[in-house]
Amino acid sequence: MIDIRKDFPNLKEKNRGKTLVYLDSAATSLTPKQVINSESEYYEKFGGSIHRSVYELGEKATNAFENSRKRIADFIGASKNSIVFTKSATESINLVAESWGYDNLKSGDVVLLTDMEHHSNIIPWQVICKKTGAEIKYLKSTGHGTINLDDLRSALDNNVKIVSITHASNVFGTINPIKEIIDIVKKNGSKIMIDGCQSIPHMRVDVVDLDCDFYAFSGHKMFGPTGVGVLYSKEEILEKMRPYQTGGGIIETVTMTDSTWTSIPHRFEPGSPMAAQAIALAEAVNYLESCLEKHDNSLNEYSLERMKSINGISIYGNPPERTPIISFNIEGIHSLDLAHFLDYEGITIRSGHHCCQPLMQALNITACARVSFYFYNSVEEVDFLVDKINKAIQVIK
Ligand SMILES: Cc1ncc(COP(=O)(O)O)c(C=O)c1O
Numbered sequence: 001m002i003d004i005r006k007d008f009p010n011l012k013e014k015n016r017g018k019t020l021v022y023l024d025s026a027a028t029s030l031t032p033k034q035v036i037n038s039e040s041e042y043y044e045k046f047g048g049s050i051h052r053s054v055y056e057l058g059e060k061a062t063n064a065f066e067n068s069r070k071r072i073a074d075f076i077g078a079s080k081n082s083i084v085f086t087k088s089a090t091e092s093i094n095l096v097a098e099s100w101g102y103d104n105l106k107s108g109d110v111v112l113l114t115d116m117e118h119h120s121n122i123i124p125w126q127v128i129c130k131k132t133g134a135e136i137k138y139l140k141s142t143g144h145g146t147i148n149l150d151d152l153r154s155a156l157d158n159n160v161k162i163v164s165i166t167h168a169s170n171v172f173g174t175i176n177p178i179k180e181i182i183d184i185v186k187k188n189g190s191k192i193m194i195d196g197c198q199s200i201p202h203m204r205v206d207v208v209d210l211d212c213d214f215y216a217f218s219g220h221k222m223f224g225p226t227g228v229g230v231l232y233s234k235e236e237i238l239e240k241m242r243p244y245q246t247g248g249g250i251i252e253t254v255t256m257t258d259s260t261w262t263s264i265p266h267r268f269e270p271g272s273p274m275a276a277q278a279i280a281l282a283e284a285v286n287y288l289e290s291c292l293e294k295h296d297n298s299l300n301e302y303s304l305e306r307m308k309s310i311n312g313i314s315i316y317g318n319p320p321e322r323t324p325i326i327s328f329n330i331e332g333i334h335s336l337d338l339a340h341f342l343d344y345e346g347i348t349i350r351s352g353h354h355c356c357q358p359l360m361q362a363l364n365i366t367a368c369a370r371v372s373f374y375f376y377n378s379v380e381e382v383d384f385l386v387d388k389i390n391k392a393i394q395v396i397k
Contacts, residue, residue, distance in 0.1 A: 004291065005376050007032040018346025021381045026170055026198060026325050026372030027350055028220045031284075038283035039225055042276035050275045051249060051266070065275050068282035069265070072230060075285045076215070077206035082238065084231040084268040085278045089197045090120040092216035092231035093164070095244040095268060096193055097124035100214075103242065104191075105161055107133030112155055112163040112190075114139040114147055115362045116172065119355040121164055121195045134161070140362065145172030145317020149180060156188040162213075163192050167199035171356050171370070172317025173325035175199065182212050191237075197221055201374070202323045204292060207232050219277065224284030228277035231268070238264040245270050291375045299373055300324040303382045307371075310389055316368060324373035327354070330389070332397050335369035341392040347385055 005011050010030045013020050022030060048058025050065045066080075073080045086092045105111070111125045115138050122136075129136055137160075139151050147165070156163075163185045168175045178194060185192045193214035199205060201222040207215050214237075219228040233241075243250050243261055247270040252260040261267045304326060307315060312331035329335060335351035342349055350370040353360045360366060371385065 004032070005378075007034065007287075008376055009033060009036070011376065015346045015348060016344050018344070021345075021347040021384055023371040023373065023377070023381070023385065024348045024350050025201075025374035025377075026221070026323075026370065028226070029201060029223055029374050030376065031225065032223055032287050034287055035223055035225065035280050035284045039276050039280035042279050046275075049272050051273075061275055061279075064279045065273065068279045071282040071285055075289065076200075076232060077208045078232050079235060081263075081265055082232055082235050084233070084238070084265045085273055086216075086229040086231055086268075087227055087274060088220075088229040089195065089216045089218040090124075090229070092214075092229050093121055093193070093195065094124040095231055096164075096214050096216075096233070097128040099241045099244040099268075100191070100237070101125075101128035101132065101134075101162075103240075105129070105132040105134040108159060109134040109161045110157075110159045111136050112139065112160050113137070114141060114165055115359050116141045116145070116147075116169045116174070116356065117164070117166055117358070118170055118195065118197070119357070120197075121166060122358065125164060138358070141172070141174075141359070143318075145169060145174045145319050147176055147181070149177070149184065152181065152184055156185065156190065158189075160188060160190045163190055164195065164214075165192070166195040166197070167205070168197075168202070168323045169317070169319075170198050170325065171327045171354050171359055171368075172319055173198075173322035173327075174317055174319035175203070175321040175323060178212075179210055182210055186211065198323055198325070201288065202292075213237055219281045219284060222284055223287050224281040225277040227274050228281050230281075235264060238268070241268075243267050243270065247271050249273075295375075299377060299379065299382065302379060303371070303373060306382055306386045310386060311393065316363060324377075325370060326372075327368045327370045329365065329368045330393060333392065335367045337396055338369050338389070338392055341396060342385075342388055345388045345391075347388060349385075 008030045046061040050062040069083050070080045073083045167178050191213045194212050196215050196217040200217040215232040220226045250267050250270045316327045339351035352367050
């Protein structure tokens with residue numbers, strides 16, 4: 001663990017009167033004071049609606065917002081105009097499905113997903129497929145929680161117009177071999193969208209080197225604020241896309257009957273954007289970058305080994321490369337009961353279907369427990385977790 005705990009005000013909070021052991025960072029990470037300060041600074045020092053105000057306070061806000069776009073672009077190796085601010089990764093995926101999908105999908109076409117996708121990377125495709133007559137097909141994950149690349153090759157043909165796949169699974173923790181996957185998909189001439197929600201918080205990603213068409217992620221899983229997400233796409237693809245939502249700020253001209261659209265990326269950011277959150281996201285990127293530089297994987301391996309020692313535990317997935325996520329069930333104990341038990345010990349874990357009902361169906365379960373670690377977690381917290389799970393087994397069973 002890097003000594004960063006002092007930066008997180010939440011870690012001083014109690015959970016049910018006990019010392020907080022926060023093990024739900026895959027759902028949402030805690031926020032360091034540097035990011036909190038950056039967001040409050042917007043309200044204290046800036047003002048005015050961005051992109052509209054000629055006065056100094058508004059200009060300062062606009063500059064900070066656009067500088068943040070540049071910072072985020074640099075972080076993932078992209079150009080500034082290829083970064084669209086959205087309210088979440090979910091909105092980023094909806095944007096692609098609705099805007100790109102509406103003009104590029106038709107009856108007979110296929111959208112290829114995997115069974116390890118989050119609902120946010122399934123439902124937008126279901127909706128656009130129903131509108132356009134296209135069909136969704138799924139690659140089935142292996143027992144190890146991985147994707148078989150030969151299965152991918154076999155599933156690809158001229159009908160597959162886009163493949164949308166998670167870079168890292170929010171259930172198995174699997175880091176998919178995304179570069180190889182992109183290469184295979186590109187050779188087939190299909191577009192590829194990557195859901196980067198669970199990867200960006202843990203690794204360096206260079207979207208240009210990957211050569212993906214779309215890459216989506218959320219601020220609140222990478223030390224950033226809620227209410228801001230990112231969509232990356234190649235400029236030449238964005239140029240051809242219609243707005244996803246419309247309104248003020250995205251137009252060139254408006255008459256009583258018609259409108260024309262402004263240039264990218266602003267064409268996809270209608271209304272008054274989430275300025276404070278987007279600005280603070282740049283600070284989150286600064287913070288994350290410094291953590292990634294000092295990163296070590298030891299807690300990841302340690303937690304997995306310790307969890308494996310628990311009697312009656314089934315851990316889902318055994319991928320060769322993983323983020324620090326462990327999903328599991330314990331024989332004879334419902335994951336919800338376990339989560340409640342641990343809650344009263346101060347430990348926050350997730351239980352349920354993790355927005356992955358199709359994957360739960362494939363695994364033949366309805367729910368499981370999930371612990372997820374981030375840079376601020378410690379070996380002592382892992383030991384405490386394992387002790388308390390063992391206690392739960394004695395008390396609940
Ligand atoms: C893999 C994955 N994709 C998409 C999402 C949706 O993210 P958000 O709710 O921030 O839009 C999540 C959130 O848990 C996720 O884990």
